[in-house]
Amino acid sequence: xxxxxxxxxxxxxxxxxxxxKLCSVLTLREAAGGxxxxxxxxxxxERNGFYDLPxxxxxxxxxxxxxxxxxxxxxxxxKDLQILKSMPSTLHIYRLNQESILKRTYWFExxxxxxxxxxxxxxxxxxxxxxxxxxxxxxxxxxxxxxxQNNLENYQIYK
Numbered sequence: 818x819x820x821x822x823x824x825x826x827x828x829x830x831x832x833x834x835x836x837x838k839l840c841s842v843l844t845l846r847e848a849a850g851g852x853x854x855x856x857x858x859x860x861x862x863e864r865n866g867f868y869d870l871p872x873x874x875x876x877x878x879x880x881x882x883x884x885x886x887x888x889x890x891x892x893x894x895x896k897d898l899q900i901l902k903s904m905p906s907t908l909h910i911y912r913l914n915q916e917s918i919l920k921r922t923y924w925f926e927x928x929x930x931x932x933x934x935x936x937x938x939x940x941x942x943x944x945x946x947x948x949x950x951x952x953x954x955x956x957x958x959x960x961x962x963x964x965x966q967n968n969l970e971n972y973q974i975y976k
Contacts, residue, residue, distance in 0.1 A: 836908075843910065843919040847875045849885035850924055852904060853895065856931040858948035860893060861957075865942060868960040872922055873941075881923040889927065893946045894936035901926045907964040924968065 850872025853860035862869050873888035875881060886898050904924040911918050935946035949957065958966055 839919060843917050846918055846920045847881070848872050848920060848922040849875055849881040849888065850922055851885045851889040851898065851900075851927040852924055853889055853893075853898065853927045853929060854951065855929050855933070855948065857951055859951050859954065860889070860895065860935060861947055861949050862892060862935075862937065862943045863945040867962050868957060869962060870924070870965060871946075872924075875923075882925060885923070885925045885927070892938045892941060892943055894938075895929050895933045898927050898929045901928055905968060907968055909962070909964045 850870050851860070852870055860871065862871055871889045871892040873884065873892065875884040879887075882900055886900070889898055890896060902925070904926055906921055906923045908919060908921050911920065935948065937943040937946040954969065958969055961969065
């Protein structure tokens, strides 16, 4: 089962067949990103007034894992990332130049050495990158995009 987010609502798809039907009428874009934990903290970015996790589009011939590492490094300036495990992907629909886009983001739980100070990639519209205590995530979860709120809550990364 897949949950798809669009603006302020969501709907469920039952299986890959339903997902393929949706992909036949929307343009599919794939991205990958990281849920980066270090020293009991989560790496968070702020972009467009929402908290987010670093992510970006998968380039032709690039694996989702390599994309996730590249994007976290580019968007936050942290290095020596290590993927611990894959997490459920998210799906959301957005409009771009009169076109409806279905974006599938593959997520990976990662770690990196302690003590790195994140540097936001401002040319990507990221206004802030910071470490936030995982145990306090409930206090800010409402500031994340709805699709990520669901992922963070359902998979209880901070438990």
